[in-house]
Amino acid sequence: MSDRSQLISTGKPFAFDAERDAEFERLVVRYPIRESMIMPALWMAQEQAGWISAEAIEYIADRIGTFPAKVFELATFYTMYHLKPTGRYHICVCRTLSCWLRGKQEIVDYLADEIGIKPGQMTEDGRFSLEEVECLGHCGTAPVVQVNGEFHEEMDLAKFKALLATLT
Amino acid sequence: MEVKILSAKFDIENAHLLDVAKENGAYRTLDKLFAMAPGDVIEEVKNSGLRGRGGAGFPAGIKWGFLPKDIDKPVYLAVNSDESEPATFKDRYILVKDPHMLIEGIVICSYAINCHDAYIYIRGEYTSQVKALQRAVDEAYDAGYLGETIAGHEYRVDVTVHRGAGAYVCGEETALLESIEGKKGQPRSKPPFPAVVGLYDSPTIINNVQTIASLPYIIWEGADAYKQYGTERSCGTHLFGISGHVEKPGMYELPLGLPLLEVIDKVAGGVWKGRKLKGVIPGGSSTPVLTPEEAKTVTLDYESMAEHKTMFGSGGIVVLDDTVDIVKLVENLIYFYHHESCGQCTPCREGLGWMLKIVKKILAGEGSSADIDLLVELCDNIEMKTVCVLSAACTMPVRSYLNKFREEFEAYATETAS
Numbered sequence: 006m007s008d009r010s011q012l013i014s015t016g017k018p019f020a021f022d023a024e025r026d027a028e029f030e031r032l033v034v035r036y037p038i039r040e041s042m043i044m045p046a047l048w049m050a051q052e053q054a055g056w057i058s059a060e061a062i063e064y065i066a067d068r069i070g071t072f073p074a075k076v077f078e079l080a081t082f083y084t085m086y087h088l089k090p091t092g093r094y095h096i097c098v099c100r101t102l103s104c105w106l107r108g109k110q111e112i113v114d115y116l117a118d119e120i121g122i123k124p125g126q127m128t129e130d131g132r133f134s135l136e137e138v139e140c141l142g143h144c145g146t147a148p149v150v151q152v153n154g155e156f157h158e159e160m161d162l163a164k165f166k167a168l169l170a171t172l173t
Numbered sequence: 174m175e176v177k178i179l180s181a182k183f184d185i186e187n188a189h190l191l192d193v194a195k196e197n198g199a200y201r202t203l204d205k206l207f208a209m210a211p212g213d214v215i216e217e218v219k220n221s222g223l224r225g226r227g228g229a230g231f232p233a234g235i236k237w238g239f240l241p242k243d244i245d246k247p248v249y250l251a252v253n254s255d256e257s258e259p260a261t262f263k264d265r266y267i268l269v270k271d272p273h274m275l276i277e278g279i280v281i282c283s284y285a286i287n288c289h290d291a292y293i294y295i296r297g298e299y300t301s302q303v304k305a306l307q308r309a310v311d312e313a314y315d316a317g318y319l320g321e322t323i324a325g326h327e328y329r330v331d332v333t334v335h336r337g338a339g340a341y342v343c344g345e346e347t348a349l350l351e352s353i354e355g356k357k358g359q360p361r362s363k364p365p366f367p368a369v370v371g372l373y374d375s376p377t378i379i380n381n382v383q384t385i386a387s388l389p390y391i392i393w394e395g396a397d398a399y400k401q402y403g404t405e406r407s408c409g410t411h412l413f414g415i416s417g418h419v420e421k422p423g424m425y426e427l428p429l430g431l432p433l434l435e436v437i438d439k440v441a442g443g444v445w446k447g448r449k450l451k452g453v454i455p456g457g458s459s460t461p462v463l464t465p466e467e468a469k470t471v472t473l474d475y476e477s478m479a480e481h482k483t484m485f486g487s488g489g490i491v492v493l494d495d496t497v498d499i500v501k502l503v504e505n506l507i508y509f510y511h512h513e514s515c516g517q518c519t520p521c522r523e524g525l526g527w528m529l530k531i532v533k534k535i536l537a538g539e540g541s542s543a544d545i546d547l548l549v550e551l552c553d554n555i556e557m558k559t560v561c562v563l564s565a566a567c568t569m570p571v572r573s574y575l576n577k578f579r580e581e582f583e584a585y586a587t588e589t590a591s
Contacts (some may be wrong), residue, residue, distance in 0.1 A: 030332075035290075035331065035333040036333070036353075037373050038354065038373065040354060040355030041335075041353060041354055041355045042355065043333070043355040044270075044335070044336065044337075044338060044352070044355065045280075045336065047298075047338070048336060048338070069569075074460055075355075078357060079355070079356070079357065082340065082357040082515075083297070083337070083338030083339050083340055083358075084338070084339035084340065085297045085298070085338040085339035086338055086339075086536070100505070101259045101458075101505065101509050102259040102260055102454075102458050102491060102502075102505060102506065102509075102510075103259065103260055103417050103422075103491060104416045104418040105502075105505050106416075106418060106493070106497065106502075107417070107418075109394040109535060112509070117405060129424065137246075138298070138339070139257075139259075139341060140257060140258070140259040140260075140261075140341075140458075140511060141298050141300065142256050142257065142261065142262045142265055142296065142299065143265075144259070144260050144261070144262050144417075144422070144489065144491075145262055145413060145414055145415065145416050145422045145424055146422070146423075147422070151298070151300070154300035155300070155301075156301065157323070158260070165360035170334055
């Protein structure tokens with residue numbers, strides 16, 4: 006999402022649940038240095054909570070044995086880590102070359118004009134958030150969108166509207 | 174025109190599952206492999222003429238030969254599955270449809286280069302693909318094709334899937350290594366090259382998914398069988414991704430060396446909607462564009478592309494019809510590379526931003542001929558003045574659009590004057 010310079014605090018401590026706790030221990034032995042676990046741990050935290058809070062950053066740093074600033078640095082460099090809550094349905098529209106050539110703009114325009122969100126924004130009811138992303142590697146079935154990580158290929162406006170209707 | 178070597182199992186239902194893959198030949202090379210000396214495996218790959226399929230096209234066997242001999246450090250293999258170059262979408266099919274071919278290839282490469290720990294770096298956006306790949310790796314462990322022994326042979330190979338999180342630059346091999354080490358994906362200065370000082374300061378080979386996935390065929394059928402496809406110096410087959418304005422976009426496996434326009438017409442159904450061809454991007458967004466006239470004589474191999482002053486790249490072909498606004502296309506491309514700059518080198522971090530501002534100014538009808546010249550000058554001042562080639566991946570194609578379609582830029586600029 007747009008502002009990636011601030012961490013948001015939940016006011017509650019963060020810790021991995023039992024499943025992710027085990028996953029962390031299973032993975033950490035695969036790497037000769039513990040810092041290699043920062044990215045996997047950020048993914049696990051995001052999968053568990055939906056986004057990365059200030060508490061999650063501190064927990065990961067503590068768990069790995071590094072500085073929170075180091076974890077924060079990666080959380081900001083890599084754009085897929087959400088540093089604030091997203092909508093229930095987080096929509097990523099590919100904006101690059103082949104999707105652009107085959108009409109991604111009408112999807113983005115529809116979201117702006119009819120749903121009322123521009124890239125980086127979320128609807129007031131928290132249902133949808135929108136991000137324009139760079140090439141998603143599905144150029145042969147362009148244009149493509151991702152909703153909560155799931156790919157929807159060969160989109161056009163009619164198919165996109167039908168998709169949105171299913172996301173309640 | 175299609176040849177199915179790498180994609181042989183793509184049409185078979187459930188071939189991503191170990192049982193079905195095995196019925197169709199997966200892991201059959203292993204007994205043959207472990208009966209060979211590692212040096213002979215490298216020789217076979219050298220003889221096959223297999224070149225790196227990530228974009229650079231460097232001969233794979235020769236790259237492996239750069240590893241220092243008699244070292245007391247572990248050797249690592251990093252499989253590049255970052256696949257982020259716009260118009261490139263080929264490796265994804267291997268990950269989803271035949272991941273065991275990739276894992277078998279990893280075992281082959283590991284044995285050849287004396288590696289026991291391989292990492293697959295897969296781009297974060299590939300959500301379902303990460304799952305498919307991890308499932309295949311888990312299956313391979315359970316069946317004894319990975320781990321302490323490989324199909325009963327005394328050789329350990331561990332494979333770890335490492336997920337990226339949205340950074341194009343991590344497809345650059347040293348940025349990829351930095352990322353696995355838990356750092357920002359900022360490329361390293363070379364030398365030292367990764368074969369000498371790579372992952373965790375150890376000798377490391379980085380190969381693209383398709384390169385590694387080509388190994389089971391080469392070891393099983395032999396280098397000569399592989400070389401029967403393609404041209405003398407561009408051997409074998411390639412998974413081409415054809416996208417943009419064609420009737421039948423998609424991924425097609427073709428031998429190297431076919432005429433580009435024939436492939437667009439016969440394989441991809443030709444330019445869509447009966448429109449005329451305006452240009453072809455031959456190998457991913459960073460390769461210089463070809464005009465219809467140039468496209469007539471080019472063939473799909475490394476040498477012909479170089480003769481036409483462009484690159485084979487990743488085999489991601491984009492067809493542009495005659496409605497494309499080249500200036501807007503250039504804006505789309507510069508935006509991409511500017512966004513993906515890691516920020517390490519000033520010419521790239523700042524320069525690509527300047528280029529974007531100038532193109533936007535031209536598009537707004539506020540530019541002049543001098544601004545077009547300024548874009549060319551910026552290309553010259555940015556290109557090859559940075560640690561990695563990300564900035565050149567932007568300036569090379571942009572310069573080709575400025576040269577070959579200058580009148581379109583002028584048209585926006587002239588509008589101001591009138």
